[in-house]
Amino acid sequence: QARLVESGGGVVQPGRSLRLSCAASGFTFSIYGMHWVRQAPGKGLEWVARISYDGKNENYGDSVVGRFSISRDNSRATVYLQMIGLRGEDTAVYYCARDRDGGPLNSWGQGTLVTVSS
């Protein structure tokens, strides 16, 4: 059974950086696209970033392009989200999720909370 476990969240000051990790298990990680989706407190879901199964293609949402970077290590079955220049509006629970061949996000982690505050 697929399992995704996010880590790396916490409280960070505006302008600082943070790296999130998502460890995968229970499935063949290297054939799945991976995503980060976030949810600000009391708000809806916002798609953040995607990386292809082989790491060769990346896409980003408008609100994070140029500040966030997604990467993956297939040997460690882990996907990362490097966040720089954090802002208050980046405060959210960050979920990682997987897809296969551009299909639905069929497995999600439980999320990690990032709070950007001075």
Added chain:
Amino acid sequence: SYVVTQPPSVSVAPGETARLTCGGDKIGNLRVHWYQQRPAQAPVLVMFYDVVRPSGIPQRFSGSNSGSTATLTISRVEVGDEADYYCQVWEPTTNRGVFGGGTRLTVL
């Protein structure tokens, strides 16, 4: 960028039918996925490629998509169906994900 629109809330009594809509320009040409999110929990996929139910999702859940509206229909609604529901598509030219704003289903 592509925009999908959902009504903020829908209320139904137990046993009735809930129809949750997701609107977008020619959304019938895209494949729509639906997620259920209960309070303080991660989202769960409840419908994909417009009409396909994942294993474990009751047959009471069905989907459709045509023209400018996709619909998730929940028949014989139960108290346990109370949750936020999000539709999602992949933006045609950029492959970026797009979520609707979500609909809160309240079971009266």
